[in-house]
Amino acid sequence: MTSTAADPTPRAGMFRSLRVRNFRLYVSANLVSQTGTWMQRIGQDWLVLQLSGDSGVALGITTALQFGPTLLFSFYGGVLADRYDKRRVLMLTQAVMGVLALGLGLMVATDAIDLWHVYLLALGLGIVSSLDTPVRQSFVSEMVGADLLANAVSLNSTVFNGARLVGPAVAGALIAASGGDTAPAFLVNAASFATTIAALAFMRVGELNRSAPVARSRGQLRETLAYTRRHPDLILAMVLAFTVGTFGFNSQITIALMAKEVFGLGAGAFGLLSTAYAVGSLSGALLSTRRSTRPLQRFLIVSAVAFGLLLVVSGLMGDYVAFAALLIPTGAAALVFSVACNSFVQLGVDPQMRGRVLALYFMAFMGGTPVGAPLIGWVSERFGAPWGLIGGGIVCVVVAAAAGAVLSRGRRVRLELHVVPPSAHLHVAPARLPDRVAGLAEAADGAVPGEQTTRDPVR
Numbered sequence: 001m002t003s004t005a006a007d008p009t010p011r012a013g014m015f016r017s018l019r020v021r022n023f024r025l026y027v028s029a030n031l032v033s034q035t036g037t038w039m040q041r042i043g044q045d046w047l048v049l050q051l052s053g054d055s056g057v058a059l060g061i062t063t064a065l066q067f068g069p070t071l072l073f074s075f076y077g078g079v080l081a082d083r084y085d086k087r088r089v090l091m092l093t094q095a096v097m098g099v100l101a102l103g104l105g106l107m108v109a110t111d112a113i114d115l116w117h118v119y120l121l122a123l124g125l126g127i128v129s130s131l132d133t134p135v136r137q138s139f140v141s142e143m144v145g146a147d148l149l150a151n152a153v154s155l156n157s158t159v160f161n162g163a164r165l166v167g168p169a170v171a172g173a174l175i176a177a178s179g180g181d182t183a184p185a186f187l188v189n190a191a192s193f194a195t196t197i198a199a200l201a202f203m204r205v206g207e208l209n210r211s212a213p214v215a216r217s218r219g220q221l222r223e224t225l226a227y228t229r230r231h232p233d234l235i236l237a238m239v240l241a242f243t244v245g246t247f248g249f250n251s252q253i254t255i256a257l258m259a260k261e262v263f264g265l266g267a268g269a270f271g272l273l274s275t276a277y278a279v280g281s282l283s284g285a286l287l288s289t290r291r292s293t294r295p296l297q298r299f300l301i302v303s304a305v306a307f308g309l310l311l312v313v314s315g316l317m318g319d320y321v322a323f324a325a326l327l328i329p330t331g332a333a334a335l336v337f338s339v340a341c342n343s344f345v346q347l348g349v350d351p352q353m354r355g356r357v358l359a360l361y362f363m364a365f366m367g368g369t370p371v372g373a374p375l376i377g378w379v380s381e382r383f384g385a386p387w388g389l390i391g392g393g394i395v396c397v398v399v400a401a402a403a404g405a406v407l408s409r410g411r412r413v414r415l416e417l418h419v420v421p422p423s424a425h426l427h428v429a430p431a432r433l434p435d436r437v438a439g440l441a442e443a444a445d446g447a448v449p450g451e452q453t454t455r456d457p458v459r
Contacts, residue, residue, distance in 0.1 A: 014289045017152040022203045023143045029199035031159045033094075036192030038167025038278075039174070040101055042271060043185030044118065045256050046175060047108065050182075051115040054260055056385075058115065059253050060377025062122050067373070069126040070133075070366040075221055077131035078138075078359025082352065086139040087208070091200050093132035098193030100125050105186030133366075134359040141346060141354065145209045150343045151289055157339045158285040164278035172271020211351040224356040227349075234357065236297055236403060237344050238364040240304050243399040244337060246368030247392040248311060250376045251277055251334075254392075255327070257377075257385040263320045276324045280331025287332070288339040294347040295340040297407060303340060304400035307333040311393030315386040341365075 052058035
C-alpha cells in the first residue's frame with residue numbers, strides 16, 4: 001500500500017522524512033529508548049571493569065558475547081522481516097530487551113551480581129538484538145518509502161547519535177553520583193523501552209509501505225548469498241563493513257581503557273570522552289542527511305580510509321584534552337561511513353530481499369566483533385591502550401586502500417585539491433579505449449563502470 005502521508009517527490013530539507021507521521025512517532029520514541037541503551041552500555045562497561053579488576057580482555061569478552069549472536073541469528077531476523085509484520089515483531093523484541101535490562105539492574109541493586117551474570121545477560125541481549133536489528137532497519141523503508149529512505153536512514157542515525165551524546169554523559173554522572181553504583185543506568189534503560197512499544201502501538205497501520213510477504217521456503221539463505229554475489233557493489237560494502245566494524249568500531253573498549261590506563265580517570269571522565277565521540281558522530285549523521293541518492297562506491301572507500309587514519313592519530317594523543325578533541329572528527333568520520341554504507345545497501349536491493357540482505361550486511365558489520373573486540377582488548381592490555389586504536393586504524397586503512405586499488409584497476413584515477421574553498425575531489429574514469437570501442441560503449445550505456453547512476457535502484 002502506498003503511503004498517503006508522504007509526498008512522493010523528495011524536497012530539499014534536512015528533516016524532510018519527518019513529514020511522515022509514523023516516522024515522527026518512531027523517531028521521537030527511539031530518541032528516548034536509545035538514550036537508555038547508551039546509558040546501559042556505559043554502565044555495563046564500567047560494571048565489567050569493576051568486577052574484573054580493569055581487565056581489557058573481560059571487556060572484550062562481554063562485547064563479543066553481546067555481538068557474537070549476530071553471526072548465528074541475524075539471518076533469521078532478516079527472514080522475520082521479510083515474512084512477518086515488522087511492527088509486531090519489533091514490539092516483541094523491544095519488550096524482551098526491556099526485561100533483560102530490568103533483570104540486570106535488579107541484580108546489581110541487590111548486590112547479587114557476578115561477572116558471569118553480566119556475560120550471560122550480554123549474550124541474551126545479543127541474541128534478541130540480532131533478531132531485532134534487521135527488522136528495525138528494514139522497517140524504516142516501510143514507514144517512509146524509497147524516495148525518503150536515504151534521508152530517513154540519516155535521521156535515524158542522527159537520533160541514535162543524539163542519544164549517544166546524552167546517554168553516556170547522563171550515565172557517567174549518575175554512576176558517579178551513586179558512588180560507582182551502575183544499577184540506576186540499567187533501570188532507566190528498562191523503563192525507556194516502553195516508549196518505543198507505545199509508539200509502535202499508536203502507528204497508523206494503513207500508511208505503512210508494506211512489501212508483499214515472502215512465503216516460507218527452503219534455501220532462502222542460499223538465495224540471499226546468490227543475490228549478493230550477483231551484485232559486486234554489495235560485496236564491496238560488506239567487506240568494508242566487516243573490516244571497519246571488526247577493527248574500528250570498538251570505542252566502548254578503547255575509550256574506557258584510555259580513560260583508565262592512560263589518563264587515570266574515573267567514570268565521569270569516561271562518560272565525557274564518550275560524549276565527545278558522540279558529538280562527532282552526531283555531526284557526521286547530520287551531514288549525511290543532505291544526501292538524497294545512493295552513495296558512490298569510491299565514497300565508501302575514501303570515508304573508510306579517513307576514519308582509519310583518524311583512529312591512528314587518536315591513539316598517538318597522550319593528553320586528555322587533545323584526545324577528547326580528536327574524538328570529535330573521529331566520531332564524525334565513523335558515522336559518515338556507517339550511514340553511507342547502510343544507505344548504499346538499502347537502496348541497492350529489491351524490496352522483497354531487503355530484510356535478508358540487510359541481515360547479511362549486519363552479520364558482516366557486527367559479526368566480526370566476537371573476534372575483533374577480544375583481540376583489540378588483548379592488544380590494548382599487552383602493548384598499551386593506545387595500540388588498540390592505532391592497530392585497528394591501520395587495518396581499516398590497509399583494507400580500504402586495497403579495495404580502492406581493485407576498484408581503480410584499469411581506470412584512470414585523478415585527485416583534485418582546491419585551496420579556496422578547501423576541498424578534495426577523487427575522479428575515477430575508465431581507461432582510455434580505442435575510439436571505435438569507446439563509441440560503441442557510449443552507444444550501449446553512458447554510465448561509467450564502477451559509478452552509481454541516478455536512477456532509483458529500488459526496483
